Amino acid sequence: MRRALGRVGTQALLGAQAAGALAVVAARTVLALPRLERRELARGLVDFGHGSLGLTLVTAAIAGATVVAQTGLYVQRFGTRSILGWAAGYAVLWEFGPLLLGLLMAARLGARNAAELASLSTGGQLEGLRGISLDPFALLVAPRVVAMGVSVTALSALAFLVSVLFESMAARLLLGLPLRSFFQSFADMLRPVDLLGGVLKAASFGLAIALVSTAVGLRARGGARAVGQAAASAVVLSCAAIFLLDFLLTLALAGLAG
DSSP, rough: HHHHHHHHHHHHHHHHHHHHHHHHHHHHHHHHHOOOOHHHHHHHIIIIIGGHHHHHHHHHHHHOOOOHHHHHHHHTTTTOOOHHHHHHHIIIIIIIIHHHHHHIIIIIIHHHHHHHHHHHHHHHHHHHHHTTTTTTTTIIIIHHHHHHHHHHHHHHHHHHHHHHHHHHHHHHHHHHOOOHHHHHHHHHHHOOHHHHHHHHHHHHHHHHHHHHHHHHHHHOOOOOOHHHHHHHHHHHHHHHHHHHHHHHHHHHHHHHOO
């Protein structure tokens, strides 16, 4: 019993330390925003955003077609073909799209950001910057956080458009539903708060990935093994943060939507 309580206490202490480190990173990032290095921001937008464009669009196309293939089984069973456009669009916009994109970006962007910052930390470059009176948060961290947040939000908008396009095509090919009927129910039943909810979720997920992977990367100590551990931890913790945010935002937005 005493040993079990000790383990619980140890895990609680580690959780509190991680939360504290995340809060410090967030606060120092906000303070560094006015002195943000614009060239690093531009590089981050190209690497994180443009570099993920192809993967995002392919995934969105496949996800859109899969949603219709799955949803089609139920709308045909219950005779509700007329609302397929709304149901498929809502699923991609509100839940499936932001969550899938967040998990994808946690693996791609979070792991990369954590590994790069861990390499700089374990290699002594970050201490070197501080030694010559340069702020690593203004030069490296803030540009990366902003670039990842903007990239994930923009990619979510493109992913939604591509998903809906492929949903309509899948509905036409698999279920024989005319494109006009698909988009009519989509336009009639989808509300502005649904659009707001999808964008808000994607932006929150992008920010969570950026802050978590940065905190993990900056805390890395040791050699090459620490870099690998930082990348793996960034993916796991980012995914956990995404699921937690998804639950909380769904409750909040559902209450807002009434």
